[in-house]
Amino acid sequence: MRYFKLVLSLILTIGIFYGLNSKFDPLPPLGKFLAPNQGIWQNDKTYDGMADELSIPGLKAPVTVHYDDHLIPHVFAQNDEDLYRTQGFITAQHRLWQMEFQTHAAAGRLSEVVGAAAIDYDRTQRRKGMIYGAEKAVETMRKDPIMLAQLEAYRDGINMYINSLNSASYPVEYKLLDYAPEPWTIEKTALLLMYMTDMLAGRDSDLEYTNFIAKFGKERFDFLFPDFFDVNDPIIPKERDWSDWEVNTPEVPDGDFPLDQLDEIMAKPHPDNGSNNWAVGPEKSYSGNPILANDPHLQLNLPSIWYAMQLATPEKNTFGVTLPGAMGIVIGFNQDISWGVTNATRDVKDWYKITFKDDAKDEYWHDNQWKATTKRIEEIKIKGEKPFYDTVVYTHHGPVSYDETFMGNGNKGVGYAMKWAGHLGGNNQKTLIELNAAKNYEDYKAAIVHFAAPAQNFIFSSREGDIALWVQGQLPNKWKGQGKFLMDGSNPAHDWQGFIPQEHNAHVLNPERGFVSSANQHPVDVSYPYYIFNDGYEMYRNRVINDFFRSKEKFDIQDFKDLHNNNYNLKAAELLPTMIASLRGQNLSKQESDLLDEVANWDYYNDIDKLGPTIWEIWWNKLRYSVWDEIRNEEAPMDAPFQYQTIYLLKNHPEDPAMDIQETPEVETATDLFLKSFKATASSIADLSASGESISWGDYKATYAGHLLQALPAFSRFDLPIGGNSGIVNATSQNHGPSWRMIVEMTDPPTAYGVYPGGQSGNPGSKYYDDLVDIWAAGEYLSIKFMQNAQDNSGIQFSQTLTPLQ
Numbered sequence: 001m002r003y004f005k006l007v008l009s010l011i012l013t014i015g016i017f018y019g020l021n022s023k024f025d026p027l028p029p030l031g032k033f034l035a036p037n038q039g040i041w042q043n044d045k046t047y048d049g050m051a052d053e054l055s056i057p058g059l060k061a062p063v064t065v066h067y068d069d070h071l072i073p074h075v076f077a078q079n080d081e082d083l084y085r086t087q088g089f090i091t092a093q094h095r096l097w098q099m100e101f102q103t104h105a106a107a108g109r110l111s112e113v114v115g116a117a118a119i120d121y122d123r124t125q126r127r128k129g130m131i132y133g134a135e136k137a138v139e140t141m142r143k144d145p146i147m148l149a150q151l152e153a154y155r156d157g158i159n160m161y162i163n164s165l166n167s168a169s170y171p172v173e174y175k176l177l178d179y180a181p182e183p184w185t186i187e188k189t190a191l192l193l194m195y196m197t198d199m200l201a202g203r204d205s206d207l208e209y210t211n212f213i214a215k216f217g218k219e220r221f222d223f224l225f226p227d228f229f230d231v232n233d234p235i236i237p238k239e240r241d242w243s244d245w246e247v248n249t250p251e252v253p254d255g256d257f258p259l260d261q262l263d264e265i266m267a268k269p270h271p272d273n274g275s276n277n278w279a280v281g282p283e284k285s286y287s288g289n290p291i292l293a294n295d296p297h298l299q300l301n302l303p304s305i306w307y308a309m310q311l312a313t314p315e316k317n318t319f320g321v322t323l324p325g326a327m328g329i330v331i332g333f334n335q336d337i338s339w340g341v342t343n344a345t346r347d348v349k350d351w352y353k354i355t356f357k358d359d360a361k362d363e364y365w366h367d368n369q370w371k372a373t374t375k376r377i378e379e380i381k382i383k384g385e386k387p388f389y390d391t392v393v394y395t396h397h398g399p400v401s402y403d404e405t406f407m408g409n410g411n412k413g414v415g416y417a418m419k420w421a422g423h424l425g426g427n428n429q430k431t432l433i434e435l436n437a438a439k440n441y442e443d444y445k446a447a448i449v450h451f452a453a454p455a456q457n458f459i460f461s462s463r464e465g466d467i468a469l470w471v472q473g474q475l476p477n478k479w480k481g482q483g484k485f486l487m488d489g490s491n492p493a494h495d496w497q498g499f500i501p502q503e504h505n506a507h508v509l510n511p512e513r514g515f516v517s518s519a520n521q522h523p524v525d526v527s528y529p530y531y532i533f534n535d536g537y538e539m540y541r542n543r544v545i546n547d548f549f550r551s552k553e554k555f556d557i558q559d560f561k562d563l564h565n566n567n568y569n570l571k572a573a574e575l576l577p578t579m580i581a582s583l584r585g586q587n588l589s590k591q592e593s594d595l596l597d598e599v600a601n602w603d604y605y606n607d608i609d610k611l612g613p614t615i616w617e618i619w620w621n622k623l624r625y626s627v628w629d630e631i632r633n634e635e636a637p638m639d640a641p642f643q644y645q646t647i648y649l650l651k652n653h654p655e656d657p658a659m660d661i662q663e664t665p666e667v668e669t670a671t672d673l674f675l676k677s678f679k680a681t682a683s684s685i686a687d688l689s690a691s692g693e694s695i696s697w698g699d700y701k702a703t704y705a706g707h708l709l710q711a712l713p714a715f716s717r718f719d720l721p722i723g724g725n726s727g728i729v730n731a732t733s734q735n736h737g738p739s740w741r742m743i744v745e746m747t748d749p750p751t752a753y754g755v756y757p758g759g760q761s762g763n764p765g766s767k768y769y770d771d772l773v774d775i776w777a778a779g780e781y782l783s784i785k786f787m788q789n790a791q792d793n794s795g796i797q798f799s800q801t802l803t804p805l806q
Helices: 002-020 030-034 080-107 116-127 130-142 145-163 172-177 186-201 206-216 218-224 428-437 441-448 541-550 557-564 570-583 590-600 612-627 643-652 670-690 697-701 773-777
Strands: 053-056 063-067 073-076 274-280 291-299 307-313 316-322 331-334 337-343 349-355 363-366 369-372 374-380 388-394 400-402 414-420 456-462 467-472 507-509 515-518 703-707 717-720 736-738 741-745 751-755 798-804
Touching: 053 080, 063 080, 073 080, 080 116, 080 130, 080 145, 080 172, 080 186, 080 307, 116 130, 116 374, 116 388, 116 400, 130 145, 130 186, 130 428, 145 186, 145 428, 186 428, 206 218, 206 349, 274 456, 274 467, 274 541, 291 331, 291 337, 291 456, 291 557, 316 428, 331 428, 331 741, 337 441, 349 363, 388 400, 428 441, 441 456, 441 467, 456 515, 467 515, 515 541, 557 741, 557 751, 570 590, 570 612, 570 643, 570 670, 590 612, 590 670, 612 643, 612 670, 612 697, 643 670, 717 773
Parallel strands: 053 798, 073 307
Antiparallel strands: 063 073, 063 798, 274 291, 274 337, 274 515, 291 736, 291 741, 307 316, 316 331, 331 337, 337 456, 349 414, 363 369, 374 388, 400 414, 456 467, 467 507, 703 717, 741 751
8 A cells, every 4th residue: 555655754744844834834633634534544545436337417428438557538428518527527536636726726715724824825816816817707708608508517527526525535635734625616717727827927027127227227227138139039930921911009108107116026937937839740740740749847746737638529539638627628639630838928917006096095096087996805714713804906907916005015095006918808718628629720720719818829730731830819919118117007008008919919820941839939020010028038948949940851759759858958058168268277176177177078968967067057057146146136126137138248248247246346257257156166066075965967956746735745756867957948947847748740540649747646645646757757758549439448447437317
């Protein structure tokens, strides 16, 4: 029994867990938690407690579910409502705690589960308008009767499973935290999708940039944060011609921007949230069939963010990964098409300074008149304590996230409101459902129209031979510079003036070069007629990928696998020779000279057994830390310039004022910083070696997949042997990286490969909890079993029949 191996570690961990993780306050009743009749032992079940045959209320016809040797369900239903009812039931059967915990996190309800330590987090979620955005999405979904019926069926399937449980059979995390699941709702599905929207479209730097300008001035800002990098290899090929479009863009308004400094700013999503995708058309494919790949880069968690499924009816047959809590396949393929997504990293969140009439905040000044606010009284329930009440004021811009009652920002007459595409109320769920059934390029185009936020680069291939990529989202049509900085909430010219027409979102079909790709880089070159601010997020993976597809005429499946696992460090290759050259002839110790020779002989691949990547990573981080000490030392939060711009300065402006270290009397140049940071690197590596720690890249990086509760070593996986790093095509850093790797060749039927760092079961006592982790770390794949009918059950380990309840 696996729990005999885990429970000792778990018991020893519980004290550490509650001592170090302040978010989780009262201990669970340990007697109840360990009791043989209802505690953790009850969670060790063969096939996770699944029965061979079940009667399900609401089913119209029998449903067959086959499980393969990795517990992936292959669901065959006779109609869509039965399909999604079954999807809800099965997903809850394996991932109930995860899907509910994530919706609690989205809604700002963690205090109900873990106590008062989560109040600030919950207040932040409420002041982002997470529940408000989910409500807007539900309003849109309810206008579609077919969609509504499917959502209700999915909800009912989840609740059927919840209703079958008792305290003894709750997932282990409920026992650990001593609470119970609650009924699922359509609103929870919308919250789950809002959680992903916030994760992928929640990044903005308006307030940090405003702080920067207030301190250093606009001229310095424009130099360090240019609008465009010429070296960028955009998502849409540069030869794309937009000249036949009739384009209207707003004029830049007169007037100044407010330069208020905010001393504390909400936490942002993980800075490395992104992805790769690419596809080759028939002319570049070894077989003449299009081939598509995708690997979204997200936090590496257990249970995994993804759950693999096949969902089939007589009208469609789809395989891919789902988000537990939402209907349909998110990234995958069917008989006729395949699709994937990467984050478009577009600026769809802006901030406005609001002036209130008085302390009551019932009115605010806009367009030369006082306008009425609305208010939401947010009740935050707290485990073991009385509720906390927070009043969030809303303007036409959106929620006033910062005021004197929250984070100490502003005064009684001032607030800062958020305008965010996440509040627009799109129907992302409909996009997923329609993609699942799409048969060609026109169906794909029609499906993505409903997708509002987060903006995504939807890649596509079809059995007909088409490949395409569309940057899709409801994107504001901004005047040049709009949204870079805090804006004047009283000036109607600073409001969003409309949206880019959907047909003018950047896109390409069957480009002449024979491939499409995206890696979160700038989407277009300077010829695109709408304003897009350079977010500088990605400047390296995209160039490696595009150069790879320009390197030869034909590509096969192994090429795609090799590219997924490509560890080439282009950033190091572009700066390290300059760094090394500056140290030649300097007064170095024997240990320092040996280290310099080691990194000088490195081939720029971040493979696990090499020392070069470790030396580079430590050296680069210390160097960048020294360059931007004037920003780091400021109390008001500011963003440092993009890494590409930092390297540009070091190579081309070695005497820029940024090179001077504030704490020293000397005036340093880039050469001085190269030497100082290298000596500090050598000292750090000597300390690591003296302590007995390995400095090979795999050991130093120490990739892990942690349980969602953060401090449960017994439920996590550590020291995974995988190379790469942030900014590399294999974008695996310590706790972040490719969360699902998929390759699909559009044969008839499609041939596909996939893997993710986790397992299908959310139960840590199941052998299916983490059985894919080692396969993923080794750069290997499952050959996906894409069943053509319910009778095609070769290689199936277990089957269920779900029948209507009579």
